[in-house]
Amino acid sequence: xxxxxxxxxxxxxxxxxxxxxxxxxxxxxxxxxxxxxxxxxxxxxxxxxxxxxxxxxxxxxxxxxxxxxxxxxxxxxxxxxxxxxxxxxxxxxxxxxxxxxxxxxxxxxxxxxxxxxxxxxxxxxxxxxxxxxxxxxxxxxxxxxxxxxxxxxxxxxxxxxxxxxxxxxxxxxxxxxxxxxxxxxxxxxxxxxxxxxxxxxxxxxxxxxxxxxxxxxxxxxxxxxxxxxxxxxxxxxxxxxxxxxxxxxxxxxxxxxxxxxxxxxxxxxxxxxxxxxxxxxxxxxxxxxxxxxxxxxxxxxxxxxxxxxxxxxxxx
Amino acid sequence: xxxxxxxxxxxxxxxxxxxxxxxxxxxxxxxxxxxxxxxxxxxxxxxxxxxxxxxxxxxxxxxxxxxxxxxxxxxxxxxxxxxxxxxxxxxxxxxxxxxxxxxxxxxxxxxxxxxxxxxxxxxxxxxxxxxxxxxxxxxxxxxxxxxxxxxxxxxxxxxxxxxxxxxxxxxxxxxxxxxxxxxxxxxxxxxxxxxxxxxxxxxxxxxxxxxxxxxxxxxxxxxxxxxxxxxxxxxxxxxxxxxxxxxxxxxxxxxxxxxxxxxxxxxxxxxxxxxxxxxxxxxxxxxxxxxxxxxxxxxxxxxxxxxxxxxxxxxxxxxxxxxxxxxxxxxxxxxxxxxxxxxxxxxxxxxxxxxxxxxxxxxxxxxxxxxxxxxxxxxxxxxxxxxxxxxxxxxxxxxxxxxxxxxxxxxxxxxxxxxxxxxxxxxxxxxxxxxxxxxx
Numbered sequence: 167x168x169x170x171x172x173x174x175x176x177x178x179x180x181x182x183x184x185x186x187x188x189x190x191x192x193x194x195x196x197x198x199x200x201x202x203x204x205x206x207x208x209x210x211x212x213x214x215x216x217x218x219x220x221x222x223x224x225x226x227x228x229x230x231x232x233x234x235x236x237x238x239x240x241x242x243x244x245x246x247x248x249x250x251x252x253x254x255x256x257x258x259x260x261x262x263x264x265x266x267x268x269x270x271x272x273x274x275x276x277x278x279x280x281x282x283x284x285x286x287x288x289x290x291x292x293x294x295x296x297x298x299x300x301x302x303x304x305x306x307x308x309x310x311x312x313x314x315x316x317x318x319x320x321x322x323x324x325x326x327x328x329x330x331x332x333x334x335x336x337x338x339x340x341x342x343x344x345x346x347x348x349x350x351x352x353x354x355x356x357x358x359x360x361x362x363x364x365x366x367x368x369x370x371x372x373x374x375x376x377x378x379x380x381x382x383x384x385x386x387x388x389x390x391x392x393x394x395x396x397x398x399x400x401x402x403x404x405x406x407x408x409x410x411x412x413x414x415x416x417x418x419x420x421x422x423x424x425x426x427x428x429x430x431x432x433x434x435x436x437x438x439x440x441x442x443x444x445x446x447x448x449x450x451x452x453x454x455x456x457x458x459x460x461x462x463x464x465x466x467x468x469x470x471x472x473x474x475x476x477x478x479x480x481x482x
Numbered sequence: 483x484x485x486x487x488x489x490x491x492x493x494x495x496x497x498x499x500x501x502x503x504x505x506x507x508x509x510x511x512x513x514x515x516x517x518x519x520x521x522x523x524x525x526x527x528x529x530x531x532x533x534x535x536x537x538x539x540x541x542x543x544x545x546x547x548x549x550x551x552x553x554x555x556x557x558x559x560x561x562x563x564x565x566x567x568x569x570x571x572x573x574x575x576x577x578x579x580x581x582x583x584x585x586x587x588x589x590x591x592x593x594x595x596x597x598x599x600x601x602x603x604x605x606x607x608x609x610x611x612x613x614x615x616x617x618x619x620x621x622x623x624x625x626x627x628x629x630x631x632x633x634x635x636x637x638x639x640x641x642x643x644x645x646x647x648x649x650x651x652x653x654x655x656x657x658x659x660x661x662x663x664x665x666x667x668x669x670x671x672x673x674x675x676x677x678x679x680x681x682x683x684x685x686x687x688x689x690x691x692x693x694x695x696x697x698x699x700x701x702x703x704x705x706x707x708x709x710x711x712x713x714x715x716x717x718x719x720x721x722x723x724x725x726x727x728x729x730x731x732x733x734x735x736x737x738x739x740x741x742x743x744x745x746x747x748x749x750x751x752x753x754x755x756x757x758x759x760x761x762x763x764x765x766x767x768x769x770x771x772x773x774x775x776x777x778x779x780x781x782x783x784x785x786x787x788x789x790x791x792x793x794x795x796x797x798x799x800x801x802x803x804x805x806x807x808x809x810x811x812x813x814x815x816x817x818x819x820x821x822x823x824x825x826x827x828x829x830x831x832x833x834x835x836x837x838x839x840x841x842x843x844x845x846x847x848x849x850x851x852x853x854x855x856x857x858x859x860x861x862x863x864x865x866x867x868x869x870x871x872x873x874x875x876x877x878x879x880x881x882x883x884x885x886x887x888x889x890x891x892x893x894x895x896x897x898x899x900x901x902x903x904x905x906x907x908x909x910x911x912x913x914x915x916x917x918x919x920x921x922x
Contacts (some may be wrong), residue, residue: 216851219851258852259852260851260852260854261851261852261853261854261855262852282782334598417854417855417856417857418854418855420856422856422857422868422870423853423857423858424858470868471860471863471866471867471868472491472866472889473737473739473865473866473867473888474491474726474739474864474865474866474891475726475737475739476737476738476739477738477739477740477741478738478739478741478745480742
């Protein structure tokens, strides 16, 4: 668990330089409230208090990572109650929650604070003035995320706002673009995710099937005509990488069998592209994961591990 | 480089920890003053004592017999007097009926002479194996004469000797192979004759190069046109020494669930069992002593001891100079499949392969938590089961509904519990599930 936390620290530090010091504040509030809600829930439900296992810390960090950098630092407190108490402990505690708690918290905030959650985007700081947005009113500076610009104003406006070609890809790859706190730096998320795979904590099946499906479908139907979409941009924008490497493969809510993990990943990738292109929101991976989460046991029912050898003459 | 054989599905790589004893020669431990011989040493019916209290016995005398059902006779490991017929400590059942013998240290040791077995009939050899009280001493304790008499409808063509010794710490079979390679091969030839077949393959994990070399040499020397004995190096992967996994690694045949290895034409015997067969048939010596690895950082002097059956763990501890500071857990058997004991008055049986004295650093005492469904146990299970599901059923008080999940196919290797990040006692859950599902 603590290794995952360590893998989330570099994107957090990066967010300070991209969006300012208040991202640290939001993350701290989120982590502290998640841990506090976990302890309180377990106390109330008469269960053993397990805040030391680090799972609430991860939820807290991931929750902060998927909210815009310009929101009030009080929002994560509400989301923590939803994520940890309702989403996790009411359902039986760790291991028994069927939705990813952090994403449930985010979905709750999007429903209850739609304006803040869809408009408090900040343009990346270019001059290193990390204190600039602290305590300032964000309305004056707020901007729009790349996916929102593309969705509402089209590709031309996107090119005007974010440039094009290799400099745009490089900015997106490093993380210099508007977006949620922890989702922008493709590089650091990839490094963290690959480290977890290298250490054997997770496997490639879910991230690869999600990102592969997204790239493929975006290429086919994401452009003006068929086969003209930009698969690289699809993977680098929004929360695709964070979702694929740190959210969708959450042990508890993803399928356990490798084959079912691939089906699950393809489902998430396809739903994400569908929501991005046709849905009401510019970004869809959060809902795509939440929609596929409860189907995990179904997929596991489809693909059982292969038994060593069946009994002679059928069942005993 | 020859590619090493292994089984493809599941398996884990626990630290081998064999360096403590792998270089130590087998050391005969003198008989203690008292031996407690448990009557139920094997799978099947326990023996009934054939002697009364205070009777005099000589080394090798029969002291117990199975009158009805599956079983083998029991022999006295030393000369002496029957002190008592009562109860002894037992690693699983807390206590079990036993015969206590007061050892007469002054008695002359029994002398066993070599005899010619090749001229004897297979049937005669088989009854010698039975009379010598030989059981599968690799751990299962299944009477060997039954295994060597497979059902007529499943012809056998291959004998596999199990020298994998995949459990961490244990080096008893390792030393047996290094020091008594010729006897093991001779035992294999006797078994081949009993089975009426030609081919024997000895499977040894590749972390024992000296054993592979010794056995390969002995196999070459011992092979004739009648008996073909060969050695096959196996990849180091737990549980390589499990019967079904070993058969798959060596022959690429899969034994169906609930079937015997003879269903695919194979008989498997442990290398130490082959040695015991040699002793019984070629020397006329019954099975009444056993090489036991005493290891772990919690014992003053680790060793590979040749002990008399019935020697208590406490006697072994005294002989080896006591326990070392930091001792936390005593395990009979290997760390993966063995049982922790709470009392050192437990005697060694024919199936004891090791007694481990483990310190806090060698075991995990963390409490377990709820299953987080990471699926690592699915990857580790060599039988393709879902240990996590069984554990969840047991915790939900539905242990009796676990038969469709394949609990009876599980042979409790412990790979799932070894990889579990939540430290769940999955093997214990499965044992409970088996008990309740059987009762249903």
